[in-house]
Amino acid sequence: xxxxxxxxxxxxxxxIARYPQGKSRSALLPMLHLVQAEDGYVSGDGIGFCAEMLGxxxxxxxxxxxxxxxxxxxxTGDFLVSVCTNTMCDVxxxxxxxxxxxxxxxxxxxxxxxxxxxxxEHAECLAACDFAPVMTVNYEFYDKVDPEQAxxxxxxxxxxxxxxPSRGARLCTLKQLSRQxxxxxxDRKDALAxxxxxxxxxxxxxxxxxxxxxxxxxxxxxNTPIRVEKK
Amino acid sequence: MTSPRxxxxxxxxxxxxxxxxxxxxxxxxxxxxxxxYQALRKALKSDPDDLIAFMKDSGHRGxxxxxxxxxxxxxxxxxxxxxPHYLVVNADEGEPGTCKDxxxxxxxxxxxxxxMIIATWAIRSNKAFVYIRGEAIHAARRLRxxxxxAYAKGYLGKNILGSGHDLxxxxxxGAGAYICGEETALLDSLEGYRGQPRLRPPFxxxxxxxxxxxxxxxxxxIASVPHIVLNGGAWWKSLGSENSAGTMIYSLSGxxxxxxxxxxxxxxxxxxxxxxxxxxxxGHNLKFWTPGGSSTPMLTADHLDVPLDFDGVAKAGSILGTxxxxxxxxxxxxxYATYRWLMFYTHESCGKCTPCREGNYWxxxxxRRILSGKGTHADLDTLLDTCDNLLGRSFCGLGDGATxxxxxxxxxxxxxxxxxxxGHRRPLLNxxxxxxxx
Numbered sequence: 001x002x003x004x005x006x007x008x009x010x011x012x013x014x015x016i017a018r019y020p021q022g023k024s025r026s027a028l029l030p031m032l033h034l035v036q037a038e039d040g041y042v043s044g045d046g047i048g049f050c051a052e053m054l055g056x057x058x059x060x061x062x063x064x065x066x067x068x069x070x071x072x073x074x075x076t077g078d079f080l081v082s083v084c085t086n087t088m089c090d091v092x093x094x095x096x097x098x099x100x101x102x103x104x105x106x107x108x109x110x111x112x113x114x115x116x117x118x119x120x121e122h123a124e125c126l127a128a129c130d131f132a133p134v135m136t137v138n139y140e141f142y143d144k145v146d147p148e149q150a151x152x153x154x155x156x157x158x159x160x161x162x163x164x165p166s167r168g169a170r171l172c173t174l175k176q177l178s179r180q181x182x183x184x185x186x187d188r189k190d191a192l193a194x195x196x197x198x199x200x201x202x203x204x205x206x207x208x209x210x211x212x213x214x215x216x217x218x219x220x221x222x223n224t225p226i227r228v229e230k231k
Numbered sequence: 232m233t234s235p236r237x238x239x240x241x242x243x244x245x246x247x248x249x250x251x252x253x254x255x256x257x258x259x260x261x262x263x264x265x266x267x268y269q270a271l272r273k274a275l276k277s278d279p280d281d282l283i284a285f286m287k288d289s290g291h292r293g294x295x296x297x298x299x300x301x302x303x304x305x306x307x308x309x310x311x312x313x314x315p316h317y318l319v320v321n322a323d324e325g326e327p328g329t330c331k332d333x334x335x336x337x338x339x340x341x342x343x344x345x346x347m348i349i350a351t352w353a354i355r356s357n358k359a360f361v362y363i364r365g366e367a368i369h370a371a372r373r374l375r376x377x378x379x380x381a382y383a384k385g386y387l388g389k390n391i392l393g394s395g396h397d398l399x400x401x402x403x404x405g406a407g408a409y410i411c412g413e414e415t416a417l418l419d420s421l422e423g424y425r426g427q428p429r430l431r432p433p434f435x436x437x438x439x440x441x442x443x444x445x446x447x448x449x450x451x452x453i454a455s456v457p458h459i460v461l462n463g464g465a466w467w468k469s470l471g472s473e474n475s476a477g478t479m480i481y482s483l484s485g486x487x488x489x490x491x492x493x494x495x496x497x498x499x500x501x502x503x504x505x506x507x508x509x510x511x512x513x514g515h516n517l518k519f520w521t522p523g524g525s526s527t528p529m530l531t532a533d534h535l536d537v538p539l540d541f542d543g544v545a546k547a548g549s550i551l552g553t554x555x556x557x558x559x560x561x562x563x564x565x566x567y568a569t570y571r572w573l574m575f576y577t578h579e580s581c582g583k584c585t586p587c588r589e590g591n592y593w594x595x596x597x598x599r600r601i602l603s604g605k606g607t608h609a610d611l612d613t614l615l616d617t618c619d620n621l622l623g624r625s626f627c628g629l630g631d632g633a634t635x636x637x638x639x640x641x642x643x644x645x646x647x648x649x650x651x652x653x654g655h656r657r658p659l660l661n662x663x664x665x666x667x668x669x
Contacts, residue, residue, distance in 0.1 A: 018401045020315070020358065023441055028423035029406050033365075054423075067425040067581075069407030070365045082366075086327050087525065087571040088484050088557050124409065124575050125327040126366060129484035129557060130491045139368045167337075168369040181365060181404045185379060186372045195369055197251070201334045203483075203491025205252050207235070207507060208243040215244040215470070215478070218462025222269060226277035226460070228284035 002038060002049040012053045015183060024054055030182045032065050037178035041072040070181075072119075077112045078173040079157050082123035082136045083150070089125075093146065094133030098122050100147040101154060118157060119174075130200035131166075138177045140168025143198060167198045235506045242503060244470055244478045246458050247451065248494045251338040257373050259380035262341040268386060270457035274349040275394040282353040286456070289464030290476035294331075295321055295412075295449030296523065296552045298475075298541045301456075307436035308354045308444045316356035317445040318347060319421065320453055322363040322370075323405055323412040326524035327575060328555030331480040331492060332450035336363070336370040339454070340377035346453035348386060348398055349460060354446055357397045362417050365405040375402050409579035413627045414447040416581065427583045428627035451480065472498030475540035475551075483508050485558035486515040498543065501556060502535040515560035519643065523552020525572045526632025528639035529565065549639070565644040566651060567659055569636040570598035576633035587630035590621040594637065601651050604658035611641065611648055 002008055012031055019026040028050060035046030042065045051058045065071045083089075083098040098120075105113050105120055112119040128134045131143035135150055142153055143166040156163045162171040169191040186192050199206075208214065234240075250256035250265050259267070274282055287302030308316055320343065324332040336343060347359050363371045378400050381387045389397050403421060410416045411426040418440050420426035439445020455477060459467045468476045475497035481504055484490045488509030495504070501520060511517060519529045522539060527550040530537065537547040544551040559568060577591040594617050600606050618634040625631070641648065650656040 020441065023422070025423035026403075026421060029420065030404065032406065033404065064423065064425055067408065068365075068405070071406055085571075086575055087568045088328060090571055091485070091559065091563050091568065123366075124578060125325055125329075127324045127330045127333050127364070129328050129330050129555065130482060131330075132484055132490070136366070139366050141369065169372065177368065180368060180372060180375075181406075183375075183402065183404065185375050192257075192372060192376055195337070197254070197338060198334075200489075200491035201338070202251060203489050203508065204243055204481075204493035204495075205245055205248055207240065207493075208245055209252065211234075211237070211240045213240050213243045213245075215246045215249065216466070218466030220273075220461060220463045220466075222273055222461075223276075224273075226273065226281050226285045228281045228288065230284075 002035060002045050003052055008034070008038065008049070009053065012049070016053070018183065025056070028054060028056070028061065028064055029068075032071050033178050033181035036071065037175050037182060040175050041074055041076050075112065075116065076174060077117050077119040078175075079117065079137050079171070080119045080121065080174050081154060082121050082126070082139070084124070084126045084132070084134050085122040086125040088129045089133040092132040097133055097135060097145055097147050097150045101150055104151060105154065118154065130203075131198060137165065138171060138174050140165035140171060142166055164194075167196050169195055239503055239506055242495050242499055243493065243507070244496050245494050246470070246478045247335060247339075247342070247454055247480060248492060250342070251334065256339050257337070257341070257377065259341060259377065259384060262339075266461060267341055268345055270460035271345050271348055271386065272392060274352060274460050275392055275396060279353045279355060282349070285464055286353070286459070289459050289467045290474070291452070291455060291459055291467060292476065292541065293449055294451030294455070294479070294553070296326065296550070298551060301448065301452050304436065304446055304448070305350065305354050307434075308446060309437060310355060312444065314443045315358065316354050317440050317443055318351050318354065318356050318359040319417065319440060319445055319447045320347060320359070320361040320450060321412060321414060321417055321447055322361050322367070322450050323417060324364055324367065324450070325409045325412055326526060326553055326555065327572060328482065328484060328521055328524045328557040329553040330482045330484070330555065331553065333367050333370045334492060335450060335454055335480075337373050340374045341381065342454040342457060343374070343450055344377055344381050344386070344400065346456035347400060348391060348396070349456050350446065350448065350453055351398050352394070352396050357399065359398060359400050360421060360440070361400065361402045362411065362421055363402060363404055365407050368404070371402060371404055378402060408581075409575075410581045410627075410629055413629060416627065417447065418445070425581065427581045430626060470496045472496070472538060472540045472543075474542050479539075479554045481539065482553075482555045483558060484556070486512045486560040486563070487558055488512060497540040498538040500536050500538060504556065505558070511560065515562060517558065518561045518563060519559050519565050519568070519640070521555065521557045522549050524555040525557070525575070526550075526628065526635050527552040528635045529643070531643050564647060564659065565640040566598070566647050567602060569640045570595070570602055572636050573598060573633065576629065580629060584625035584630060586621045587625040587633065590617050590630070591633050593617060599660055601648060602658060602660045604651060604654065606648070606652040608652060610652070611645070615641065
């Protein structure tokens with residue numbers, strides 16, 4: 001029972017304390033991430049834990065947890081592989097990447113491999129269309145993937161390796177990552193720094209830099225307060 | 232590949248993006264060396280009402296899609312009402328095509344935090360939230376770190392820089408729901424409910440989070456604020472076009488040589504942006520594109536010279552939206568693209584309003600039938616009729632947005648539909664996809 005876990009209860013209270021007094025229900029989304037960090041999905045036990053800690057009914061908690069895509073309803077692998085198949089990524093080859101991985105892993109959408117290691121899903125737009133097609137593993141980005149790269153990445157995961165994402169921190173398990181989703185800071189040394197920025201992000205800037213273009217600057221006195229004549 | 236013409240290169244105007252080239256700009260020490268937290272000092276010396284008037288005069292408009300004037304939004308917050316005020320930053324970026332806020336938070340998170348401190352001083356708020364998309368953990372991680380750094384240096388917490396202003400910021404990760412980018416659904420989600428939009432009025436300015444006065448601004452809207460304070464409202468206006476002050480981060484994706492982020496003054500055209508991006512990919516000719524994400528009606532090669540600002544795009548029959556220009560070529564099918572977007576809207580409809588929940592469901596099936604070569608001419612009327620029943624008949628913009636690509640693709644590319652219906656084009660989907668489509 002998660003409710004027997006005093007440390008977890010203390011963490012739940014820590015989440016509640018982030019929100020104004022009397023508004024503890026705001027803690028529900030991070031708390032659902034917290035129980036996923038324990039169980040790897042939102043279990044019945046996890047729903048009961050959130051309900052008890054927040055003074056809600058289990059039905060109220062389940063109504064919320066089933067609304068959001070990131071709360072998984074059955075045990076999920078250590079690595080969640082998400083392939084964007086929204087229009088842009090689809091057109092640029094994302095659907096093919098998904099199909100190849102699905103065939104190789106012998107699982108469909110939101111299904112986990114027999115060894116419990118990898119869960120595959122097709123994702124809606126991941127807000128990285130300039131890197132299309134994109135794939136994420138535990139939400140860290142692998143940009144401009146083709147089927148071969150995607151397969152190689154997944155094979156490495158199967159071999160117990162942690163392939164470095166193009167953008168995002170080094171991989172950890174989905175349970176470990178869920179603690180960050182619950183609001184805790186990155187605690188792995190250098191993980192904040194080891195993300196790549198991605199060339200598409202810099203495309204316009206590189207061009208401006210190469211040709212010596214900069215934005216004009218305004219002529220404003222730093223130490224003078226802003227004053228506006230009342231109209 | 233030829234280099235873009237010099238007069239075009241001069242249109243690049245990196246303001247919000249300028250620190251991204253400094254690999255450590257996400258660290259507070261580097262940020263401070265690059266003018267960081269200078270605007271805050273100036274703002275905290277100013278009277279909050281003057282600050283709001285200054286933002287109004289700057290002409291700065293929201294960067295989240297609707298383009299509402301930022302200063303006016305701040306001015307709507309009732310003062311001396313005895314209630315706590317809140318600032319909520321909408322960082323739930325997920326509109327298909329849109330990819331400007333996440334790189335900003337990853338590479339320059341302190342700009343957002345500095346903007347938030349200034350905004351909360353203006354609206355007299357002591358508590359602010361960033362509702363960041365759950366999947367965007369790479370950006371949330373940097374943002375959380377930046378908040379901790381800002382506390383350690385006295386930019387957050389009690390009595391910031393001796394001004395008497397107190398502010399606490401909470402970074403709140405969502406959990407995967409596009410609808411939570413709609414501001415009232417976001418509020419419900421932040422309060423721990425299913426993310427479903429609220430009926431307005433009352434508006435968030437008086438009844439926002441916890442029923443208190445709340446400003447909800449997009450990441451780019453707030454991250455622009457320190458730049459405007461530092462350089463002046465007249466400067467901001469001078470960078471854009473009439474009624475569209477400032478720069479915008481144009482996100483180019485799709486069939487161009489160098490997709491990516493191009494920050495330019497508002498009013499640049501797609502023709503110019505494509506040239507900056509090195510031109511179209513070899514063998515691809517522009518066929519259709521979105522000016523600002525999948526919820527904005529698609530445009531065509533006839534619209535290459537439309538100024539990409541609020542008024543220009545509206546005149547062309549679309550919406551500037553998030554300046555997410557998704558660029559498709561003659562090798563891409565507008566019918567299929569629309570179908571795929573509808574699958575998205577179907578998945579992301581929160582289910583609250585019947586027209587959106589049912590309309591998207593059935594339109595998806597109609598598209599499957601058409602793309603499987605089983606469509607009829609009547610299907611096109613059915614689609615338009617469904618759009619009529621959707622547009623303006625749901626609580627929020629998700630339902631409206633879903634109709635954009637349907638009506639615009641039918642307006643510009645009806646022949647592509649007819650090609651499937653009349654058997655001139657090979658079906659893209661097969662019979663197996665048709666289960667439940669009739």
